[in-house]
Amino acid sequence: MSTETAVRPREGALDARVPPGPIERKWERRRFEMKLVNPANRRKYTILVVGTGLAGGAGAASLGELGYNVKCFSYHDSPRRAHSISAQGGINAAKNYRNDGDSVFRLFYDTVKGGDFRAREGNVYRLAELSGNIIDQCVAQGVPFAREYGGLLDTRSFGGALVSRTFYARGQTGQQLLLGAYQALERQIAAGTVRMFPRTEMLDLVVVDGRARGIVTRNLVTGAIEAHAGDAVVLATGGYANVFYLSTNAKASNATAIWRAHRRGALFANPCYTQIHPTCIPVSGEHQSKLTLMSESLRNDGRVWVPKRAGDTRPPDRIPEAERDYYLERKYPSYGNLAPRDISSRAAKEVCDQGRGVGPGGRGVYLDFADAIARFGEDKIRERYGNLFDMYERITGENGYKVPMRIYPAAHYVMGGLWVDYDLMSTIPGLFVGGEANFSDHGANRLGASALMQGLADGYFILPYTLGHYLAQVTPAGDDTRVPAFDAVRREVQDGVRRLLAVGGSRSVDSFHRDLGRVMWELCGMARNDAGLRKALAEIPALREDFWRNVRVLESGEELNQSLEKAGRVADFLELAELLVLDALHRTESCGGHFREESQTEDGEARRDDERFAYVAAWEYTGTLSQPRLHKEPLAFEHVHLATRSYK
Amino acid sequence: MNLTLKVWRQKGAGAPGRFVTYEARDVSPATSFLEMLDAVNEGLIARGEAPIAFEHDCREGICGSCGFVINGVPHGPRRGTTVCQLHMRVFEDGDVLTLEPWRARAFPILKDLVVDRSALDRIIQAGGFISAPTGSAPDANAILAPKEDAERAFDAAACIGCGACVAACPNASAMLFTAAKVSHLGLFPQGQPERWDRARDMVRAMDGEAFGSCTNMRECEAACPKEISIAFIARLNRDLVKASFRPRRAAAAAGV
Incomplete structure (x- = not known):
């Protein structure tokens, strides 16, 4: 193999291999440098794609179209159920259809700034560059984006931007984009280029001679543990926000695939960069199983406020205007209610910590549409957000048109993930990572409507090129799994399943997950400090130990067993949580979604420390969870100059 | 309680x-x-x-x-x-x-309460897509779609594929599911080239599964969590009739 693809973790700096030259020519240059696979030879290469969300579904379909032999895996019953489907608000693209001053460079700039200068410039520029192609592709597939009466596409504004570049499909943009990718994928399944394995969960990665060569899966209906071989593996398995137990993620969203790959040698980057979304429906009680997001687009018309006086329990309509604090408008006059997510979330926490929170438990703030309704009429507001008001009413039993909604931040997204180079390849050659599962483009904070953009850029337009380049340099190995390495991993996975079933304790899996979530939310959530993080580092291993002594998983491994599925995922969260906290402890600066109380300005804003922390922290698994090895990828800002992020 | x-x-x-x-x-x-x-x-x-x-x-x-x-x-x-x-x-x-x-x-x-709904995926495989290989798309605004059509297409595209329509139907027909996808894609200009084959192929795939026939009981519409209208079934039936007057597209394999 050429040395070019051999990026192994070494001491010292990690090289992302971003092409040299002007930023607007980097991707073009890289594409030209790439080796190509003869179309007649593509079917000889097997690519395993794990996950069928925007990155995985789009990637599998596009690779199938190119003629590769693709096998695609999902733990759902159908690829259409991947969690990308839940994204509400929209997808950014630098089309400048509005003539309002948008450009590729501005989207790039906003994304780097929004990420609080902790993203890799080369990747972000490419993302902005590809954003327009994504909209073209989706429209061609029949995605029903919102339109103007003239038949052209409509856009709206989103947090962290002053241009209107967000394309949307009512409040169901993720659903419609995913169905576009799903339909392209089903078309390839019908054509025979992609073979789909639904209800099949990846439980480990197989590395042969230092390269990713396959995966081991469990059939969730029969329990069969099976090995699959390929020439490359793509993980597009989403994020790990469920480490907080209560999050806006789907219940099954988990870290197992990326965590197993990490244990096999892939570096894990910036695990502490987690995003807490400011506009979610507050927790209503102990029974709560998940939190529901109310799209950020609501902040276009809703005004956020709390009473000025702590302990004010009057109903909202009894609190006169003069006794209300519209704190986002007060603190950030230019962005106001459209301040970015990390800033809005922290501001909500701050007012609730001061005892000014509203609703049961005092953990909520008002999102008030009274002014917008007075100005535009209830019908207009209904037209814009009707489905969200309906959802709010279903969950809370309250009418958001009559009384202000109550919202509170909730864990929503993770910017951290497996470290990848410019080609989206991890530190294990042949292991590629796309979408939320990688760490690449959002730095320390993701802007609204950028996750869909990144997932589809990775899937449609980056992985199909970079995988080809990798495969052009390897000889097809076929899908033979009768290699000792496969047997060994298969046995390990089998043992892992047996171990979970054999504990025979007294506590349910969910009860451990809840406990972990409480530790993470309280000690490593919206605000973090040295003492709290150290406390978490004591509690997590203890909880993990308790899990392996006391967890109760009933029934067998040879059938559909939902407790067993959850148990494996929670076991991995219990390990990942420790790395997340260690990363948060080591990064003593505040940046984006990572807020260290020790590092703030006088008025409570995040204070970055570019001298010491302008790098990607990529952690290597050493065999001891408490002692991962840190590798650094230095970040250089040549086009967007380092500056204090201000939305005032 | x-x-x-x-x-x-x-x-x-x-x-x-x-x-x-x-x-x-x-x-x-x-x-x-x-x-x-x-x-x-x-x-x-x-x-x-x-x-x-x-x-x-x-x-x-x-x-x-x-x-x-x-x-x-x-x-x-x-x-x-x-x-x-x-x-x-x-x-x-x-x-x-x-x-x-x-x-x-x-x-x-x-x-228990878990069923296998993969038959719905197989209906989509038969034609529930627009053939637009990655990279081949024109500029998004080069394709004009009247707002009313796009809104109607959306009403159909809102289907979440849960299968409630089938469960509600006394015949266990998947007609609402199939009609929703045929209508969503058939309402857009970019969905026209494959419109007639899509309707025929998806209905044939549906008939090939163990679903029953539609006899206009309207239970599907009442049960649909996305309130998808049975007007789309009427639309599918119209498309099927029109399709029967058109020659079938040369048997080009989907994809590739």
Whole structure:
């Protein structure tokens, strides 16, 4: 193999291999440098794609179209159920259809700034560059984006931007984009280029001679543990926000695939960069199983406020205007209610910590549409957000048109993930990572409507090129799994399943997950400090130990067993949580979604420390969870100059 | 509030099944239906009994994973609401609720309330797409679509593929599901080239599965959590008639 693809973790700096030259020519240059696979030879290469969300579904379909032999895996019953489907608000693209001053460079700039200068410039520029192609592709597939009466596409504004570049499909943009990718994928399944394995969960990665060569899966209906071989593996398995137990993620969203790959040698980057979304429906009680997001687009018309006086329990309509604090408008006059997510979330926490929170438990703030309704009429507001008001009413039993909604931040997204180079390849050659599962483009904070953009850029337009380049340099190995390495991993996975079933304790899996979530939310959530993080580092291993002594998983491994599925995922969260906290402890600066109380300005804003922390922290698994090895990828800002992020 | 649940328990595909009665105690009205079941399952696990298997994921009414029949109604009593979004405040203390899986020959039961809905994916494979290979698209605004058509297409595209329409239909027909996709794509200019073959091929695929025929019972529309209109079925039928006058596209394989 050429040395070019051999990026192994070494001491010292990690090289992302971003092409040299002007930023607007980097991707073009890289594409030209790439080796190509003869179309007649593509079917000889097997690519395993794990996950069928925007990155995985789009990637599998596009690779199938190119003629590769693709096998695609999902733990759902159908690829259409991947969690990308839940994204509400929209997808950014630098089309400048509005003539309002948008450009590729501005989207790039906003994304780097929004990420609080902790993203890799080369990747972000490419993302902005590809954003327009994504909209073209989706429209061609029949995605029903919102339109103007003239038949052209409509856009709206989103947090962290002053241009209107967000394309949307009512409040169901993720659903419609995913169905576009799903339909392209089903078309390839019908054509025979992609073979789909639904209800099949990846439980480990197989590395042969230092390269990713396959995966081991469990059939969730029969329990069969099976090995699959390929020439490359793509993980597009989403994020790990469920480490907080209560999050806006789907219940099954988990870290197992990326965590197993990490244990096999892939570096894990910036695990502490987690995003807490400011506009979610507050927790209503102990029974709560998940939190529901109310799209950020609501902040276009809703005004956020709390009473000025702590302990004010009057109903909202009894609190006169003069006794209300519209704190986002007060603190950030230019962005106001459209301040970015990390800033809005922290501001909500701050007012609730001061005892000014509203609703049961005092953990909520008002999102008030009274002014917008007075100005535009209830019908207009209904037209814009009707489905969200309906959802709010279903969950809370309250009418958001009559009384202000109550919202509170909730864990929503993770910017951290497996470290990848410019080609989206991890530190294990042949292991590629796309979408939320990688760490690449959002730095320390993701802007609204950028996750869909990144997932589809990775899937449609980056992985199909970079995988080809990798495969052009390897000889097809076929899908033979009768290699000792496969047997060994298969046995390990089998043992892992047996171990979970054999504990025979007294506590349910969910009860451990809840406990972990409480530790993470309280000690490593919206605000973090040295003492709290150290406390978490004591509690997590203890909880993990308790899990392996006391967890109760009933029934067998040879059938559909939902407790067993959850148990494996929670076991991995219990390990990942420790790395997340260690990363948060080591990064003593505040940046984006990572807020260290020790590092703030006088008025409570995040204070970055570019001298010491302008790098990607990529952690290597050493065999001891408490002692991962840190590798650094230095970040250089040549086009967007380092500056204090201000939305005032 | 306290409720009595009669739940269909079935160990696996082909195994015999039966209703088992459970009590749900001290249920808060603010709980969602699935959270109430979570609590019942926690109690079962504590007693060493197998928890009730049911599918769910996003719990926001959009992924289409969840769904079972509550007292004869798919997704339960609240219109336009998936079971994950159904909250206990719609029930009364002392209610007796019968929970059973989707009943349709095309959806074999895998366990308890979990069924196999892969037949729906196979209908999509037969033509539920626009052939637009990655990279081949023109500029997005080069394709004009009247707003009214786009809105109507969206109404159809809102389908979450949960299968409630099939479960509600006395014939277990998948006509609403199929019509929704045919209409969504057929309402756009970019969906026209494949419009007639799509209608024919998807209906043929549906007929090839174990679904029944549509006899306009309208139960599907009433049960659909996304309130998709049966007007789309009429539209599909019109497309099928028109398609019958057109020559079939040369047997080009889908894809590649």
